Amino acid sequence: MDLYGKKSKSVPQKLIIHLLEILLLWLSYRILFQEGGAWVENFLHIDNAGVQKGRRMIIFIFNIVVFLRLGFMMIVLLQRRIPWEESFSVPLAFAVYYVGFSILVLPTQKAVDGLDIFAIVLFIFGSVLNTGGELLRHRWKRLPENKGKLYTGGFFKYSRHINYFGDLLWVTAYAVITRNWYAGIIPVLLFCLFAFYNAPKLDHYLKVKYGAQYDSYAENARMLIPFLY
Numbered sequence: 001m002d003l004y005g006k007k008s009k010s011v012p013q014k015l016i017i018h019l020l021e022i023l024l025l026w027l028s029y030r031i032l033f034q035e036g037g038a039w040v041e042n043f044l045h046i047d048n049a050g051v052q053k054g055r056r057m058i059i060f061i062f063n064i065v066v067f068l069r070l071g072f073m074m075i076v077l078l079q080r081r082i083p084w085e086e087s088f089s090v091p092l093a094f095a096v097y098y099v100g101f102s103i104l105v106l107p108t109q110k111a112v113d114g115l116d117i118f119a120i121v122l123f124i125f126g127s128v129l130n131t132g133g134e135l136l137r138h139r140w141k142r143l144p145e146n147k148g149k150l151y152t153g154g155f156f157k158y159s160r161h162i163n164y165f166g167d168l169l170w171v172t173a174y175a176v177i178t179r180n181w182y183a184g185i186i187p188v189l190l191f192c193l194f195a196f197y198n199a200p201k202l203d204h205y206l207k208v209k210y211g212a213q214y215d216s217y218a219e220n221a222r223m224l225i226p227f228l229y
Contacts, residue, residue: 126169
C-alpha cells in the first residue's frame with residue numbers, strides 16, 4: 001500500500017493502459033457485431049444467436065462509458081504512482097468486462113425488457129457512486145485547509161469504500177444484460193476481491209496514516225455495502 005503515498009503522473013504507464021483498452025474495445029466490437037462472434041462460436045463452441053442486437057449494443061455502450069470513466073479518473077483524479085506491472089494488469093482485468101461480457105451475451109436471443117432497463121439504471125447509479133465519489137473527494141482534498149485530514153463526506157459517509165460498491169453495481173448490471181447465468185460469477189468474484197483483499201488492505205493503510213480519525217470513521221461507516229457490510 002506504499003503506492004498511495006507516492007505521487008507521480010506515470011505518463012508512459014497510463015498511455016499503455018489506454019492503448020490496450022482501445023484494443024480491447026475494438027475486439028469487443030468485432031465479437032458483438034462482426035465476424036468475431038462467428039469465431040467464438042466455431043472455436044469456443046459458444047452459440048452466436050446473432051438475432052438480438054439491442055442488448056449487444058447496450059453492452060458496447062457500457063464498454064465505451066467505462067473506458068471514458070477510467071480515462072477521466074486516471075488522467076484527472078489519479079495522483080499516485082502507477083507501477084509498470086499495473087499498466088498491464090489493469091487492462092487484463094478490464095478485458096473481463098469488455099471481452100468477457102461480450103462473449104457471454106452472444107447466445108442470448110431475448111429482447112430487451114424491463115429487467116434490462118433496471119440494469120441500465122443500476123449501471124448509471126454504480127458509475128455515479130464510483131466516479132462521482134472520487135471526484136468529490138478529489139475536490140475536497142485540493143483545499144489547503146483539508147491537508148492531512150481523512151475524507152469522510154459525500155458518498156463516502158455511507159461506506160468507507162463506496163467506490164468499490166459502485167464498481168460492484170455496474171459490473172452486476174453487465175451480468176444482468178447478458179442474461180447468462182455464468183456472467184453472475186464475475187460480480188461474485190469481484191465482491192470477494194473487494195471484501196477480503198482490497199478493502200481490508202486499504203483499511204490498514206488508512207488506519208496507520210490517520211489513526212484516531214480513521215477509528216472514529218470506521219465506527220460509523222460500513223466497509224463496503226452501505227448499512228449492511
